[in-house]
Structures are given as structure tokens and as C-alpha cells.
Amino acid sequence: MNYHILTLFPEMIEQGLNSSIIGRAVESGLISIHPVNIRDYSKNKHMKVDDYPYGGGAGMVMQAQPIYDAYQDLACKLDKKPRVIYATPQGKVLNQEIVKELAKEEELVFLCGHYEGIDERVLELIVTDHISIGDYILTGGELPTMVMIDAVSRFVPGVLSNEISAEFESFQDNLLEYPQYSRPEEFMGLKVPEVLLSGHHSNIDKWRREQSVIRTATRRPDLLECAKLTEDEQRAINLE
Numbered sequence: 303m304n305y306h307i308l309t310l311f312p313e314m315i316e317q318g319l320n321s322s323i324i325g326r327a328v329e330s331g332l333i334s335i336h337p338v339n340i341r342d343y344s345k346n347k348h349m350k351v352d353d354y355p356y357g358g359g360a361g362m363v364m365q366a367q368p369i370y371d372a373y374q375d376l377a378c379k380l381d382k383k384p385r386v387i388y389a390t391p392q393g394k395v396l397n398q399e400i401v402k403e404l405a406k407e408e409e410l411v412f413l414c415g416h417y418e419g420i421d422e423r424v425l426e427l428i429v430t431d432h433i434s435i436g437d438y439i440l441t442g443g444e445l446p447t448m449v450m451i452d453a454v455s456r457f458v459p460g461v462l463s464n465e466i467s468a469e470f471e472s473f474q475d476n477l478l479e480y481p482q483y484s485r486p487e488e489f490m491g492l493k494v495p496e497v498l499l500s501g502h503h504s505n506i507d508k509w510r511r512e513q514s515v516i517r518t519a520t521r522r523p524d525l526l527e528c529a530k531l532t533e534d535e536q537r538a539i540n541l542e
Contacts, residue, residue: 393432414443
């Protein structure tokens, strides 16, 4: 998986993704991260990339030309027009299904906005996906981009030491993950559930499934609409 990030702050991307699991994946060659400085494509002698919005209003708008030229240069180097994701609150809200779909690509381009936004014309010309990480506003698109890269990279073979981790965690079957415990068996008077100490894998799996359903019903009931529940599980939720 190769990520290309069109940004005004390449150092932010590099610093944010050079450690932990993602950093190790880069070092091992499983993924690559290529920030592209939009400012390098400015034709203004002062390397300016923004201007006042037509129609008035507060703030500045990122201009179309530097972004378009940066994209065209990248497309030429890749010898194809890659999928371009624009991080925006106006897009589809990111979920695990979108993450899995993006993970099927070999090349992904992320466009990071700043100021009051980006000239709509370049968005129409190059962007294929508008994706949001939530209904709130950030100062730029770099943080949402890093969130998406982290999420997608977990589905790249070899990135996770435990290959099943990406599948069997929160949002599997549209359910939240079950509670996790580690040593010691008792902490501050709170004990690990007996079933997890039993060694009986069938009972453990059953308990974990029950806990996932309960936790989802309690914390994210909106997910249950698309969850794959048995009739018994559905009845148990309705009784609560």
C-alpha cells in the first residue's frame, strides 16, 4: 500500500506516522508514505497557495492551481489516475466497511485542506471520495488523513503481528468488541470473569459474543440496526 498525501504541512504527516505499528510497517516496506508539499507547485513568487473567497466572507481559500498541478504530477509519475480522498465533514462518515474497501487499493491519495476550504473546481476535477471522521471541525485535513491511514493500514497483510486482530475487534459484525483483561487476576477488588480463566474456549467465545452484544446495545445502539444477531440475541436485547 502506497499513500500519497497532498498537504501544506508534510512534516506533520511524517512526524505523526513514523512511530508505533505504522512506523514499523514503513520501515519493513509493507506500506510507504509520501507527503507532497502543495506549496512546491505554487506559481506565485512568494509561494502563496491561498486567496480571498469570491463573494466575500471570512478567511482564505486554497487555490485550485497548485493542488491540481501537484495531483497531475503525481498521476504522471504513477502512470494512472489514483483514487483521491478529501477529508471533509461534508463527506460520508468513516466506518469499518469503508476502511476495508480502501484497503483493496494499491495507491491512495489524500488531499488535506486548510484555511476556509479548497476551491470547489479542483475538488470536482480530482477528488473521488469525500470522507469525514466525525461531525466536528479541525484546523486542517492532516489529522483526519492520519486517522484514515492508520485504520486502512491495519488491513495490509503483515502490518499487525496478530493477523486476525484487524477482523476480530470492534465493529466485527457491526458489534463493539468485548471487554479485555490481563494479569493480575484481581485489581482493586475487581476480578477477571471466571469464564476467562476456565480454559473452555467454547464458553469463552460464547461469553465474548454476549458481552459484545450487551456493550453495543448499551453504548452504540445505532449499530444494532445492521448487526448480525441471532433470534435469541435479538430477544435478549428487546427484554432489556
